[in-house]
Amino acid sequence: MAEEATELTESTTVAVIGAGPAGLTVAALLRSSGIDCVVLERQTREYVAQRQRAGIVETRAVRMFDSWGLADRVLGGAPHDGILDIRVDGESHLVSDNDGSEGPTAVLCPQQVLVQKLTATYLADGGDLRFEAADVSLHHLTGDRPTVRYRTPDGTLRTLTCDFVAGCDGDHGISRSAVPDGVLTAHAFDHGIGWLTVLADAPPPAHPLLAVSPDGFAAHFPRGPYSSRYYLQCPPEDHPGAWPDTRVWDALRIRLGDPVLTAGPITDREIFRLRSLVHDPMQYGRLYLVGDAAHIVSPMGGKGMNLALYDADLFARAVRDSVRDHDDTALRTYSQRCLRRVWSDQEFSHWLTRTLHDAGDDTRSGPFHRSLARARLDRLFTLPSAARTFAELMTGVDP
Incomplete structure (x- = not known):
């Protein structure tokens, strides 16, 4: 033995x-x-x-x-x-996430x-x-x-x-x-929202970009000097194979309000459910x-x-x-x-997720919630107190 x-x-x-x-x-x-x-x-x-x-x-x-x-x-x-570009129907609104503190x-x-x-x-x-x-x-x-x-x-x-x-x-x-x-x-919560996330060898944006449009939410983030991470709202049950390169870039150009967005080789793509x-x-x-x-x-x-x-x-x-x-x-x-x-x-x-998704495609949330979300965004863009609270929460100040 x-x-x-x-x-x-x-x-x-x-x-x-x-x-x-x-x-x-x-x-x-x-x-x-x-x-x-x-x-x-x-x-x-x-x-x-x-x-x-x-x-x-x-x-x-x-x-x-x-x-x-x-x-x-x-x-x-x-x-x-410290700058975020929140783009609504192609119009950019630069929002600061700098809370003004030193350090x-x-x-x-x-x-x-x-x-x-x-x-x-x-x-x-x-x-x-x-x-x-x-x-x-x-x-x-x-x-x-x-x-x-x-x-x-x-x-x-x-x-x-x-x-x-x-x-x-x-x-x-x-x-x-x-x-x-x-x-x-x-304590679990399913947002009922899917994202297609795409990593590509393409120029990063000047500022992290969040975009709202009737076609759905999209985002563009830097991932280094020569690469970018993109997000596209999609049905949670979608499959990455349903998003060939051409469809990805066409959707990004429409939702980001940038018809001349530079494409690049896509190195990774997956779909996940927001929860x-x-x-x-x-x-x-x-x-x-x-x-x-x-x-x-x-x-x-x-x-x-x-x-x-x-x-x-x-x-x-x-x-x-x-x-x-x-x-x-x-x-x-x-x-x-x-x-x-x-x-x-x-x-x-949760607040930001609901706001940026409800403010765009209202097929799920309905016109009432879409109008509420747009009102929240308008408040963020026009009221200094709302912008200051947003900056403090983005900065990560201790509650």
Whole structure:
């Protein structure tokens, strides 16, 4: 009979599950505090480094990294000039998202750039990051020393004991599924809206662009000096194959009100459904959910990644308080403090989603809601107080 492989056991202070923006931010902040952690990621380093999502690190998050002394090391890209172009029926309205406060402002930093820089920073500081960790499972979460079991790429079974587990592995990860049924309450909302998202090698806009027209919503965002991310409202059940290149560019030119919009090779396209989801509480025993593992927000307003960074900051500070000062107050109130921000950003994102979609194609919302949405936009464009509130919410001020 073949001898069974020996299971290797290790120990650390924090086991971080997932190496996206949330997990890597947690790890980098803990490392800068001298607190040891191990990051487990099921994908390869190459896959994680190229995963494309959000593109703007909001002002509050930039200042967070700056407060930890990491902004210069982890943030790439150009400073955001604080201007959004909201185009209604082809007419541009430049709206500022600068709240007038002093200090660093938002940065145009694609997610893959942030992830690459966080990875390099964490490893350069001696961090422990393990890719291709398979069969990850969490155990004894309500005990004094949780354990995390996984297999290395060569099939070796390892057990990691720790003081805390940071569940940063997204909506479909294993962290939240490790919580027993009935502990978390899920608050879900389906917006009934689909987006076709397109990545193309085409010139970026002068300012991030959101467009409203009777043909539906569209958007154009920079993703680097020579590439752009586009969004087109579509039925949620649509298929990317129904959108050949010609149809994509024709729809963008009409909805963006730019008949001479420069086309380019499309390198990626997919359709997703706009939805919002909040799990309450965001902690169970010594497991703390961070980012998408706890909440999903409609992409309107760019709050998803920034909420993950906010969670990571609160969690890292709470662990630092516990380890350094033996003060668990911030750990006990982690969920409550996170959720206050989550619901504030959910409300803003929902407001902006409804406004920009209802104001355009009214086949779903009807003429009454279309007129209400147009009135909200008119208020934003003409009332300084409305513009100031919008800027504060876009900036990411603490609620």
